[in-house]
Amino acid sequence: MSNFREKTVGWDWLTILIVALLVLMGIVNIYSAAFNPDRPFLFDLKTMYGKQIMWIGIGLFLGIVISLIDAEYIRKLTPAAFVTVVILLIVVLFTEPINGARSWLGIGPFGVQPSEFSKLTTALMLAYVISDNRGKLISKKSLTLALALVIGTMLLILIQNDTGTFLVFTAFFFVMYREGITFDPIILFFSNRVLGLRFKHTLVGIHFIPVLFVVIFLSIITLYFTESRHTFSFLPGYDAPGWMLLLIIITVLFSVSFFINQSFAAQRSKKKMRSAILIVYIVTVGLVGLISYTYLNVLQSHQKDRIDLWLGKIQDQDGKDYNRNRALAAVGSGGFSGVGYKEAILSSPRSQHVPESETDFIFSVYSEEWGFLGSASLVVLFTILLIRIIVIAERQKSRFARVYANSVAMIIFYHFGINVGMNIGIIPVIGIPLPFFSYGGSSMMSFLIMILILLKLDSQRKEVLA
Amino acid sequence: MNLENRRLVFILLFLFVGIIFTARLFYMQVADDKWIERAGEVAKKKITIKPPRGILYDRNGVKIVANKTYYNLMFIEDDIEDLDTLAFSKLIGISVDSIHQRFAEIRKELDRKTRSKTTGNDTVVNDYRTYLPNAFLKELSADEISNIAMDLSEFKGFYEEPMSMRDYPYPNGANIFGYLNEISGPELNSDRRFYRVGDFIGRSGLEKYYEYELRGKKGTKVILTSSRGKLVDNFAEGKLDTNAQQGPPLHLGIDIILQAYGEQLMKNKLGSVVAIEPSTGEILAMVSAPNYDPNLMVGSRNIRTNYMKLYKDSLKPFYPRPLAAEYPPGSIFKVVQALVGLQEGVITPDASFPCTKSWVGCHNHPPANSVAKAIQFSCNPYFYYEVKKIIQQGKHSSHFKDAAEGLALWEKYMNSFGFGIRPETDIFGLRNGVIPNVDFYNHWYGEYRWAFSTIRSNSIGQGEVKLTPLQMANLAAIVANDGYYYEPHLVKSIGKDGPQDKFKVKKQTMIDAKHFPVVKEGMRAAVNDPHGTARRARIKDIVVAGKTGTAQNPHGEDHSVFMAFAPLENPKIAIAVFVENAGFGGTWAAPIASLMMEKYLTGEISDSIKEKRILDQRFTNINE
Structure with a gap:
């Protein structure tokens, strides 16, 4: 244990603070977005807010348990976790589709979405594969393996018909870019072999x-x-x-x-x-x-x-663009300081003008009630968190931790960018949760565990992992 | 290659997206109002509140058309939970099958045909929505609903909704008031901003003519609705709401007691009684016989059961005879002819014509050696010669041209009496009467191929001349006024506005006042002197002036006509009575008129035998 204390430089309190704040805001917001007047008790497990708090509890518990494990063991457990989730992803393909996507694995009244966890395990696995290589640059072998793992998982997700998660997986290409992946061979093949040019690199x-x-x-x-x-x-x-x-x-x-x-x-x-x-x-x-x-x-x-x-240049307001139009109207009618907490007109659970207002369109509830002040603060908060994670990533000595941290940053960025982007009408509607905000057990738990592993790895950054 | 610099790509990307999002949020939420408007379009809904219709009062302030609250039994299909049809059928008193039928019927009622713009084919669209309220039972009376309401709470999804419908304290005046019915498609299109499907609209009579005033102003309530159209909240705490305004009351010139008495007298008879106050043109009573109880036509339930019955009745109770039936006026028209002759100077008050009976028949009477006597005895040949002098004034050598010029002049006189022209009044469906003119006969016989001898029947109110009973009553009013009249009208004032301006216009006939005493003397004598034709019109202590008529009817028994006014000095009432197929004017029309006048002037009837004779008489079996 003394060994553990020496090697531990401490937890990144800024990240903890921002994430705690986001989780808290999320709960407050869900209490409004899914409010059930018959069950006003916050911890009522039959309500969405009660369940969400339960998910947070389970997520924190699992995350803390995992973070008690030494970073090196986390690394070593990675392949097993990855394979487990891949198996679940395959099992899920044999279930009945819900809303056109085969992504739910139901156990009794509760269900999990393996695809939500696959982001976490793929991030870990990518880090594992790339860090296997001891040199500064990535070997062709581990690069091929990394690409195969990412693209393979993406294909499974594609068969599930889960466009949102599929898109999120392209985040890993950015991470590979950071680790020096180059597409030069392909470009050079065309320029030098096919066109007969003589480039060394492009x-x-x-x-x-x-x-x-x-x-x-x-x-x-x-x-x-x-x-x-x-x-x-x-x-x-x-x-x-x-x-x-x-x-x-x-x-x-x-x-x-x-x-x-x-x-x-x-x-x-x-x-x-x-x-x-x-x-x-x-x-x-x-x-x-x-x-x-x-x-x-x-x-x-x-x-x-x-x-x-x-x-979105032309809108089919009450037809194909119904969801987006209502969400935009909710966001836009928030004004500068919002209509007030639990006072939402369009996105309130009573009026139900905004569909999926507790999951994909949760941002519209928040924006309508808290206005520009609230929504801009949330954007700033997410931007600070993302930059902070990049800073954390770049201070890691181990490549495993760095690749993982960059993956976490990019995954959260994709979720944030796509979700908020569609809520404010600059991205088409793609069903994907807003981290720490949207209702959903799998998403909430996987994000919490993701952050806690990141914090754990960061706390042991002085140790040189493989 | 320094890969660490690549973190800048990440950080710049995050900042770039953060800035774009913030800018976009600022634009959407602060700079651009478009989305606030859109939110309003989506969630705000205006609910209109219908006011009760304006009330109608008679000339003495008696409420004659009022409103009564009825109830609709409403339901919202989505809110119905496990409907126990057996218990429900017991509660509302219709069979289980009928309940299922009714649900299907309501759905079917909301079918709407739409024409495709591209193919031109009709397709049926159904507007029924399970989340919107619909009426399961309509127009339940307070008694009916009170039986249901007690246990209604056990049937979720059903509730009662009050509504206002007409109520008539007196079973009279249906032909005056008209009735209301559910709005039709074309009526709906005429004022889309006001009317909605299911609204009631005036279909005839005053309800139709004063529809705009009586309907009042609808109130609006702005509410917030859910995506399924349900009420969520009041908007802005009701600050944008407006109250519904009931239409102003209409004050009628009708005396409901007189009207009711007239309807009683005309029971089992066909015809009309119209009474006018000469000094104002206000219609005191306008009886159309046969009539029906206006309460029979209140609400769609009543209309469904009673409309066809009344419509198919061979005696046509819906036909507003006083204003729409055009009859040959018969001998009462002699009064007009006498006045025109005097005004034109073709005769003097002392003019005498022999009762030759060569061209037109007559009855036996003392010699008509003055205009007054001619009217008193209603001498046909007298007026034949007199009118000939009006038409053939000898201004042209051509007999035919002379007649054409004479008739044109005569037509102008007739129009000044309001005959054959469009009346500017508030009576819906009013006809103009027929005054045959030069064009009329040219068309019929050819130009210059007719002369007085061709059209002589008009001299005595037969032939082509036709008047409505209302015009006949107005003729009596003109004589009573010595030559002018106010357009006969039903509504004295709208709300507190006082007399309507358009009815304050004094309409002058082309006859000078100085010519009237002669005619009035003839009418007085016709009633009060021994050889008069209208002795049955006498009233104790009141001098009545009147003129009988017997309109020849080629289809059956002659029509009995009488016009009169009373008292002779300072007349208070002018009246015309027209009884179809009742024979001589003095026998039936005259006593009815006298009873009406006595009732109005004294409030009671002195001669109960006369009254009983009228009440017992039936003429309706003739056509049955």
Whole structure:
């Protein structure tokens, strides 16, 4: 035990504080979102808030039990936990689907969603596989294994028809990027073997994940704005098309970076940067131009309608977009300081205008009742938590702990980004819980255990694990 | 390659998303009001509250059309829990089968046809919603509901809802008030902002004419509703709510006692009695016989059982005879012809024409050697010659052109009496009467192919001339007023507004006041002098002036007509009585008129034998 004390540098109190705060806010919010006037007692196990508190209790208990285990044992138990969850994921495929997804494993009145736990075990397993390698860079063998594990689990989730969790799994690619995964071999295969060029490495290949992210983001922005018209007071009688404005903005941004490079960059890298900026600029303009041209001139109107519907440019308020529309109305009607706790009009359990208001659309209840002050605070809280976890990740000496911590950050980020994004109408509706907020035992327990393992690993960071 | 710098990618990503989310939240929640409006659209609902209809009072302030509270037995299907149909059937007193039938019926009632814009085919859409209230039983009286209400709490999902319907303290005046019925599609479309399916709307009479006033103003209540349309809360503590306003009361010129008496006298007879106050044009009584008890047509339950019965009745109780039946006026029209002749100067008060009986028949009477005597004896040939002088004034060498010009002039006179023109009054369904004019005869015989001899029957109120009983009564009022009238109307004032402006307009006929004494003397004599035709119209101590008529009826027995006013000096009542198929005017119409006038002027009847003779007489079996 004395050994344990020496190696333990302590728990990260900021993370504990933020998570505790989030869990508390979550309970307060569920008490309003799922309030049952016949059962006002907070700990009534027949209500959602009672159950949620029970889940928190179980989650904390399990998490604390796990965190009593030495970090090294946690690492060693990882494969067993991973295999168990994978088996559960396969078992689940033989159950009756609920709401079109085979994700529930019911035991009596309670059910668990193995897919919720699979994020945790895959994060651990990814860390296990990558840290197996002792060198600074990842070996091809462990990289292949890591990719196989992640993609294999993703396929199981895809068969379950659980789009949300499937998307969350792409978070692991960011983590691999941090660990130096490169897609260069694939790019080089095409450029050198097929096209006969002679690249040693390409920027696109090395930074493939963030580049892909930027490309997707840019594409969506282009699709959103390309057809719109904008008028300016200094240009009366002329309305500029959106695609033209986008190209102007991109050109201005790149001109500025070009100028900064010319003026401030070190002489050594100036030339290289200049050509990089030029190439990226040409690629960007090409991308925007290609997407705009395709959207405006190639696509049929019904295809455009489908894209517009997906982007939320046109809304089928009382039909396909019913859920999103009601959630947006709830969020938007919160105003600056909200309508007041348990005073929600749209998202209250009595009026039921917002469906799934205790799970996927819990953010709309919170935003309606607490307004911009509340919702912005929650965004800030999550952002601080995420950055804090990255800070924790980067101070780890063991690769296992670092990879795991980065995975936790990215998983929470995906949940937060997708859930809040759909509640405020900038992402299509994808059913995925908001960590510590949404009602749901599996989700709550897996997030709590996830955080507690992280804290445990961090508390033993002075020890050099494998 | 420094991989540690890649953490910046994460941190920038988190910050980027955090900033975008915050900005978006600020825009949605603080900057843009769109979503607050949307929330209102989604959750706010306006409920309209129907006020009871305006009340009708008679000229003495007696309530004659009131409201009564009835109850609908409502239900919401979603709220019904394990309905014990047997117990329920015992409670509401209909069979178990009928209960199932009724549920099916309610669902079916809400079928609605819609036409597809693309294919043009009709498809049936059902508007029934299990979470919305529907009426299981409609229009239950207080007695009926009180039996049910006691045990209603045992049947979840059912509740009572009060509603207001008409109530008539007197079983009279149905033809005046009209009735209400559930609104039809076209009526609904005429005012979508006010009416809703199931509302009652005035279908005839005053209920229809004064629909806008009587319906009042609907109140609104803004509530918050759930996604299934259920009430959740009042909105803004009811600050946006408006109260329903009952329509203003209508004060009628009708004297309900006189009206009831008129209906009593006209029992078992076909015809009309119209009484007018000459100094105002207010209608004192407007009897249409046969009539029906207005309480028979209250609410859809009553209408369902009684409407077809009344509609199919061969005596047509729905037909408002006083205003819609156009009859040849018969001899009472001689009064008009005399006045026109005097005004035109084609005769003097002392003019004399021989009772030749060559062109038109007559009865035996002392010589008609003045206008007054001609009216007193109702001499047909006299008016034949007199009217000939009006029509054929000899201004043209062509006999035919002369007649056309004469008739055109005569038509102007008739129109100034309100005959053959559209009356500007508040009586729904009122007809204009028929005054044949130049075009009428040109169309019939061809231009310049007719002359006075062709149209001579009109001289004595036969032929093509037709008047409504209301116009006949107004003729009596014109004579009583020495040449002017106020448009006969039913409603004196709306609410506390006082007399309606449009009825204060004095309408002057083309006859100067100086010509009336002669005619009045004739009418006085017709009633009060030995050889008068209307001796049965006499009233003890009151001087009545009247003129009988016997309208020839090619389809059967002649119609008995009488018009009169009383007292002679400062007349208070002008009246016309028209009894179908009753023969000579002096025999039946005159005594009825006198009884009405006596009742109105003195409040009692001095000659009970005369009254009994009328009450016992039946004419309706003629057509049966």
